Amino acid sequence: MFWHVGIPNFGDDINPDFFERISGKRIRLTRRRDRLHFLGIGSILAKATGASTVLGSGFLVPSDSTPTMPRAVVALRGALSRAALSSADDTLLGDPLALADRLIARPARRRGIAYVPHCRNAERAKRLFADSIAVIDPRRPPLDVIADIAASEAVISQSLHGLIVADAFGVPNLWAAPHDGMKGRFKFDDYFSTLDRPKEAHAETAELMARPPMAAFSVGRFLHDKDRLAEALAQASVEGPRQ
Template sequence: MGKTIEMYWWNDQPNLGDRLNPLIVERLFGVRVRRVEMERATLVGIGSCLHRLARSIAARPRDIHVWGTGYPFDEEPAIGHACVRHWAIRGRLTQRHSALDGVTLGDPGLLACHLVDAPRKDAPVGLVPHLWNRADAEVLRARERFPRLKVIDVRRHPVEVMKQIASCEVVLSSALHGLVIADSFGVPNQWVTFTTPPHGGEWKFRDYYSVYDMPPPAPRPFRADMLQRAQLEQVAAAYRPRETARIQRSLVRAFPRDHI
């Protein structure tokens, strides 16, 4: 590795999607990554943090490159500053909000399958609660009723989380990158919700799904009885493989290695 890229990602708490940034950039593109605050960063990738970039524009001493980033919602002003170079953004909702044409679309978390080999399947179902849903009463009830349930903690090291997701026959997730990684490995999955919604509600999920040429899935409120065999078989049967290979190729081509 020669070049070092100063990159921003949210790290107020350990969280799956954000922590994928250095792994994907270093392992797939052969550069070093150093995390810095948004005002000093030259690259921003996985995460819903374009609103943070918009707020830091006035303090920026140099250009910043955007690769696969999105907004958490559409209530922030779009970024129109000349120092921001968009190479890829997460989805069509962010694209419309930013008034951008001709930019690559997709979440770089879809490249997860290139970081680890898929392990053997050892769990019928994995549940990936969002950070704010880990202690939800339905999660606790599900643990008690279904001892073979694999509850996957998004605060663990991303490599461990990726392997756990890939080892499941079906994944239910209220965390966006639980779904993204499941799609990356081709694991049938279902978007679920809990009483406490993630920051931004459904907007970032719909942004992610907008890149596929198929109707977006409908979220389902999570209940422990969803873990019964018949319910899981329905999830697996309804799942349609997404066009991840096409999006992966586009994201790799769009990475601005020679421009930073």
């Protein structure tokens, strides 16, 4: 399986844990995208080759050129990625972490409101906001990050997968606007296309962290069949990349 490896980030690093749990098979990272492989969770669809089987990946930004068609598509993150890839209208949609509530049980213990910054913004967020709000560092082990989000009373998240996990567990959440290094909102809108309504971005400010507008928090309702998504991802993971 191929996934993004760089600055530690739970939304990328969760790939082996997630797919091993749903398939019962060992998942190994590959750099050889010229050989048959899976593309896993993340904004990595532009990395697809003719040897890729896509398991819920999406595009980071819309492409100016015609993207490479993967060998097979089991699921895509959202409708924007489906349109950009010119995939069939009946393609399964859903980020795999929309199934995060099937990875672990929601902890009984509740913490207060927490903030999940983007991984590149984690140190700055802790420095600026830790006195006002609990900061969940997305660079920590992925299952620990998921458990912390699930245990929160509410979540502000600049991280896409922070929002996805919060929605999966029914934790009210609010979107902190992406910073300049995050390349815009395409991946967010791609995910929002699978929900009953989009989320509104709020500027990441000290005021937001100290006095979050509770009326603006919401839980996105996933519009697609989670059982069907889970079954398709599990079956593909067991069978291996499409020949």
